[in-house]
Amino acid sequence: MTFLDKILTEKAKEVAKLKTKTIEQKNYSPVSTFKSRVKGAAHMNIIAEIKRSSPSKGAIHMTVDPVKQAKQYEQAGAAAISVLTDEPFFNGSMDDLRAVREAVAIPILCKDFIIDPVQIDHAKAAGANIILLIVAALSKEQFTELYNYATNLDLEVLCEVHNEEELKSALEVDPEIIGINNRNLKTFEVDLGTTDKLASIITKQDAILISESGMKTKEDVIRAADAGANVILVGETLMRSDNVNETFKQLQIPLPVKGAK
Numbered sequence: 526m527t528f529l530d531k532i533l534t535e536k537a538k539e540v541a542k543l544k545t546k547t548i549e550q551k552n553y554s555p556v557s558t559f560k561s562r563v564k565g566a567a568h569m570n571i572i573a574e575i576k577r578s579s580p581s582k583g584a585i586h587m588t589v590d591p592v593k594q595a596k597q598y599e600q601a602g603a604a605a606i607s608v609l610t611d612e613p614f615f616n617g618s619m620d621d622l623r624a625v626r627e628a629v630a631i632p633i634l635c636k637d638f639i640i641d642p643v644q645i646d647h648a649k650a651a652g653a654n655i656i657l658l659i660v661a662a663l664s665k666e667q668f669t670e671l672y673n674y675a676t677n678l679d680l681e682v683l684c685e686v687h688n689e690e691e692l693k694s695a696l697e698v699d700p701e702i703i704g705i706n707n708r709n710l711k712t713f714e715v716d717l718g719t720t721d722k723l724a725s726i727i728t729k730q731d732a733i734l735i736s737e738s739g740m741k742t743k744e745d746v747i748r749a750a751d752a753g754a755n756v757i758l759v760g761e762t763l764m765r766s767d768n769v770n771e772t773f774k775q776l777q778i779p780l781p782v783k784g785a786k
């Protein structure tokens with residue numbers, strides 16, 4: 526059984542519980558879309574993540590105040606904030622997301638293992654603007670159903686892939702936002718070459734291409750940009766940084782002008 530299987534077994538239990546809960550829908554002030562924030566940006570866009578711990582790294586920053594952290598990310602120029610809401614494996618929560626929603630005016634990505642529409646309802650009610658769909662965690666039918674469900678609710682969808690087969694499945698819905706995860710969720714191995722390899726297959730000109738996981742240095746970001754990524758998703762490096770502004774400055778490299786290559 527891979528770790529991903531373990532997580533998905535837990536998620537199925539969580540979904541059963543969520544279905545018994547009533548959803549409190551609050552009205553939040555509208556925020557600009559993630560797409561509009563990153564299109565045409567001259568510098569690498571950053572989705573900055575709130576991540577206390579992970580199954581592969583253990584504790585990263587257990588005592589973090591998500592609101593303070595999110596405000597720092599916003600001030601430093603984040604394109605969006607990713608909030609891990611999974612509790613059993615990442616020590617996050619939907620309460621974290623709600624708290625961050627009250628504190629910032631930029632898009633929020635609900636980072637979880639979504640397998641059922643009810644999770645999308647809860648994410649939306651908590652104030653999320655973007656949801657994650659992990660292609661490796663879903664059948665084709667599930668993926669398509671959840672993708673349509675979320676877009677009908679005016680949520681943006683980050684379609685996450687790790688290999689060519691997953692990428693091909695994802696491309697079938699003609700997604701606007703594609704995330705290439707450099708970390709294999711089954712083995713936790715990180716290989717920045719994953720972005721190089723998969724980005725070269727994507728021909729869609731206006732897709733938003735995100736390189737996810739393992740970004741530590743300016744050189745890592747230059748490599749992702751060279752591959753064609755216009756967004757990076759960064760968790761650990763920002764969570765461990767004692768100067769978020771400085772770390773942002775290092776990672777926000779100028780983007781190559783489109784068509785120059």
Ligand SMILES: O=P(O)(O)OC[C@@H](O)[C@@H](O)c1c[nH]c2ccccc12
Pocket residue numbers: 574576636637659685706737738739740758759760761762
């Ligand atoms: O902490 P890192 O290596 O910067 O990674 C961030 C993010 O990409 C990672 O948390 C992530 C990417 N896809 C996921 C799916 C589920 C949970 C976590 C993730």
